[in-house]
Amino acid sequence: xxxxxxxxxxxxxxxxxxxxxxxxxxxxxxxxxxxxxxxxxxxxxxxxxxxxxxxxxxxxxxxxxxxxxxxxxxxxxxxxxxxxxxxxxxxxxxxxxxxxxxxxxxxxxxxxxxxxxxxxxxxxxxxxxxxxxxxxxxxxxxxxxxxxxxxxxxxxxxxxxxxxxxxxxxxxxxxxxxxxxxxxxxxxxxxxxxxxxxxxxxxxxxxxxxxxxxxxxxxxxxxxxxxxxxxxxxxxxxxxxxxxxxxxxxxxxxxxxxxxxxxxxxxxxxxxxxxxxxxxxxxxxxxxxxxxxxxxxxxxxxxxxxxxxxxxxxxxxxxxxxxxxxxxxxxxxxxxxxxxxxxxxxxxxxxxxxxxxxxxxxxxxxxxxxxxxxxxxxxxxxxxxxxxxxxxxxxxxxxxxxxxxxxxxxxxxxxxxxxxxxxxxxxxxxxxxxxxxxxxxxxxxxxxxxxxx
Numbered sequence: 001x002x003x004x005x006x007x008x009x010x011x012x013x014x015x016x017x018x019x020x021x022x023x024x025x026x027x028x029x030x031x032x033x034x035x036x037x038x039x040x041x042x043x044x045x046x047x048x049x050x051x052x053x054x055x056x057x058x059x060x061x062x063x064x065x066x067x068x069x070x071x072x073x074x075x076x077x078x079x080x081x082x083x084x085x086x087x088x089x090x091x092x093x094x095x096x097x098x099x100x101x102x103x104x105x106x107x108x109x110x111x112x113x114x115x116x117x118x119x120x121x122x123x124x125x126x127x128x129x130x131x132x133x134x135x136x137x138x139x140x141x142x143x144x145x146x147x148x149x150x151x152x153x154x155x156x157x158x159x160x161x162x163x164x165x166x167x168x169x170x171x172x173x174x175x176x177x178x179x180x181x182x183x184x185x186x187x188x189x190x191x192x193x194x195x196x197x198x199x200x201x202x203x204x205x206x207x208x209x210x211x212x213x214x215x216x217x218x219x220x221x222x223x224x225x226x227x228x229x230x231x232x233x234x235x236x237x238x239x240x241x242x243x244x245x246x247x248x249x250x251x252x253x254x255x256x257x258x259x260x261x262x263x264x265x266x267x268x269x270x271x272x273x274x275x276x277x278x279x280x281x282x283x284x285x286x287x288x289x290x291x292x293x294x295x296x297x298x299x300x301x302x303x304x305x306x307x308x309x310x311x312x313x314x315x316x317x318x319x320x321x322x323x324x325x326x327x328x329x330x331x332x333x334x335x336x337x338x339x340x341x342x343x344x345x346x347x348x349x350x351x352x353x354x355x356x357x358x359x360x361x362x363x364x365x366x367x368x369x370x371x372x373x374x375x376x377x378x379x380x381x382x383x384x385x386x387x388x389x390x391x392x393x394x395x396x397x398x399x400x401x402x403x404x405x406x407x408x409x410x411x412x413x414x415x416x417x418x419x420x421x422x423x424x425x426x427x428x429x430x431x432x433x434x435x436x437x438x439x440x441x442x443x444x445x446x447x448x449x450x451x452x453x
Contacts, residue, residue, distance in 0.1 A: 033097075035067040039074065047071035062091040063098045069106070082110045101130050108140070117147050135165035143174060154178060169199035173208075180208050188212060203232035207239055219246045237263045237274045244281050253285040260285070271305045280310060287391055290333050292322050318391065318420070321440075327447035328440075332389050332419050340364055343387040345450040346417065352383065363388040367411070384411045388418045396425045399435055406434075417443050 035054075038046045051068035054061050069084030085107040094100040108123035121144040127137040142157030155178055161171040176191030189212050195205040210225030223246050229239040240263035247256035263278040283298035296319055302312045322329045331342055340357055343364050347354055352368035359365075364387050369380040384406050388394065394416065402414045414435040416422075421439045422430075430437050438446070 035064065035071075039067060039070055042074075044071040044074035048075075060091050060093075062088050062093045065091070066098055066103060073106075078110060078113060082107070082114065085110060101127065104130070112144075117144050120144055121148075133164060135161040135168050135171065138164065139168060139171045139174065142171070146174070146178060151178060151182070167198045169195045169202050169205070172198065173202055173205045176205065177208055180212065185212060185215070201231075203229045204235060207232075207235050207242075210239075210242060214242065214246055214249075217249075219250050222246050237267050237272075237278075240266070241274055241278045241281065244278065244285075248281055248285055248288075251288075253289050256285045257282060270301075276302055276306060276309055280312070283315070290389075292319055292329070292333055295319070296322065315391075318440075321444065325444060325447075327450070328419065328444050331443070331447060339387075339389075342447075342450070343385075343417075346387070346446055347385060349446065349450045352385075353380075355382065360386065362390045367409070381413060382409075382411050384409060384414045386414070386416045388416065388420075390418070391420060393420055394418050394422045394426055394437075396423065396429045399426050399430050399433070399437075402435060403433060417446075419443060 035047050035051055038044075038050070047067055048071045051064045051071065054064040055068070058064070065084045065087045069081040069088070072078070072081035072084065085103065088098075088103060089107065094103065104123045104127050108120045108127070111117070111120035111123060121141060124137050124141040124144065127134065128141065131137060138157045138161035142154045142161065145151075145157060146154035155175065158171050158175040158178065161168050162175065165171070172191045172195035176188045176195060179188035179191060182188075189209065192205045192209040192212070195202050196209065199205075206225040207229035210222045210229060213219075213222035213225060223243055226239045226243045226246070229242075230236045232239075240259050244256045244258075244260035244263065247253070247259060260278045260282040264275055264282070267275045267278075269275065279298045279302050283295040283302075286292070286295035286298065296316065299312050299315050299319075302309050303316060307313060322332070330338070334342060336359065340359075343366060344354055344357065347366050347368050351371045353371050354366055354368045356367040357364060366385040366387070367382055368385060369382050384402060386402055388398075398416065402416060406412070406414050412434055415438060416435065417438040419440055422437050427437060
């Protein structure tokens with residue numbers, strides 16, 4: 001009798017367990033399906049409630065954790081979403097109700113969002129094994145290798161992505177950009193052009209293609225690419241600075257000023273590299289246009305933010321006399337007619353009689369002879385005077401140029417006046433030759449003695 005009772009009890013327990021698992025196997029999938037449907041209907045709150053109920057009964061239900069994570073994403077709670085997807089990864093159970101590929105794409109995207117590049121890379125490498133024909137997985141892995149400074153690996157993955165999908169614009173762009181950084185100009189240009197062929201709205205490709213064209217002095221084509229690049233808010237200011245730089249190199253200073261001032265006005269960070277370069281190029285434009293006061297304003301603005309930026313400190317030192325010495329200021333800023341009068345005044349102060357005055361690049365040229373009062377009985381020897389007003393240091397080539405000009409004119413003595421200074425080699429070269437060099441300091445002293453009308 002006791003044996004029969006024991007058998008009945010065991011049989012009852014078995015039937016109970018069988019019924020429990022049968023009900024669970026029928027109801028649980030229906031609950032998971034209801035999660036998917038609720039999510040598609042835009043009801044994330046419902047998904048959260050039902051998923052939590054399922055997890056309370058079965059903490060290792062991977063599908064419930066997965067849909068809970070998706071619901072958190074819909075609620076814009078990515079931190080909670082990542083926690084749930086990490087739990088799914090720990091459980092590691094995939095099947096018809098939970099696609100491993102879909103899951104790994106989601107979690108890789110979240111890892112990237114939270115700058116967990118190492119974890120994201122692991123996911124994309126797993127995705128490559130799951131879907132070896134997917135170009136995008138190779139592209140994403142390449143981007144993450146590049147972020148970890150593994151350029152050669154990145155290049156290989158970009159090339160594999162392009163091999164699988166020759167129309168993958170982002171892969172072409174990323175490969176082109178990596179080649180651009182590696183100074184492989186020809187290859188980079190080909191890839192950037194391919195990127196734009198398959199997606200004309202790839203604005204970053206326009207930007208770096210513009211950089212390559214600018215470096216090749218093809219400023220018109222570069223300007224067109226930078227204009228299109230402006231449509232990307234992320235690089236708009238940089239594109240404006242580059243456009244300003246192109247116009248500056250083309251000597252279209254008014255257009256350059258317009259672009260550079262726009263860049264400064266649009267920026268929200270006065271200390272950014274883009275703004276510092278915009279101000280620096282703007283100062284160069286004003287300097288070239290002889291608007292030195294405005295140039296100094298820009299250099300001072302840069303100096304406040306970053307005193308070591310390029311040659312700003314040197315520029316401010318070079319032009320500090322403009323604030324205190326009106327004579328050197330007039331020499332630098334005067335219009336063509338007034339400048340010629342200043343140069344003639346200098347020649348007369350040296351007791352020279354002027355024979356000829358002509359304009360030359362960045363200055364003027366005077367041919368003069370010593371006055372009668374100095375050399376009454378001697379043959380008057382002509383001198384060739386060059387008055388230069390350039391910000392750059394005068395090099396040996398300029399000294400050679402005046403010697404060539406003196407030879408053509410049969411002039412035996414020459415003098416170069418400059419508002420800047422002379423290089424060491426220029427000074428050494430002139431020592432054994434009939435050319436006198438008058439630098440900025442000496443010019444200032446001369447100007448103080450000049451009488452102008």
